[in-house]
Amino acid sequence: MALTVVALYLFTRDKWPLELTSLGLLAVLTAGFALFPYQDFDPLHLFYGFAHEALIAVCALMVLGQGLVRTGALEPIGRMLAHLWARAPRFSLLVVLVVGAVLSAFVNNTPIVVLLLPILVSVCLRSGTSPSSVLMPMGFATLVGGMATTIGTSTNLLVVSVAADLGLPRFGMFDFVVPAAIAAGVASVY
DSSP states (O other): OHHHHHHHHHHHOOSSOHHHHHHHHHHHHHHHHHHSOOTTOOTTHHHHGGGOHHHHHHHHHHHHHHHHHHHTTTHHHHHHHHHHHHHOHHHHHHHHHHHHHHHHHHSOHHHHHHHHHHHHHHHHHHHTOOTHHHHHHHHHHHHHHHHTSTTSSHHHHHHHHHHHHTTOOOOOTTTTHHHHHHHHHHHHHO
């Protein structure tokens, strides 16, 4: 409990980088379990999670997402949406929701939101539309789109990985589509 309080205190201060604080806490935990063994717990068990396929997949998707944002690979889609919005705002909102949902099914939704956010805010300011009436549906669409595939969200990746670890049959790439479609139906009413 004391280590948790120390960790929270150190995380809220910017005296040391977050990475250094985390590594230090991991070292203290490892040393503590090595010096004061707890039943049959091996301190190396603390490091097994770093090699878990779900963590590696989430990190790879984060790298992919940052690459898309930094290279501007999604910029043409953003420009196309901005031009379309000037002609047909309601249809454009539908296109934004569908494009955001489809892209977030295969890429982490954070870079998708980062790409669409400035475009949608500037379009809303130019057209006099309330940004919340566009940004909230876009956020929901990216969340629902991410739920549709096993790689769309880190939660789905974790569920698939834990199920495989428990010996359950592996999920297919699109096994989450039906629940996501139901969620999309409910979200579209909103």
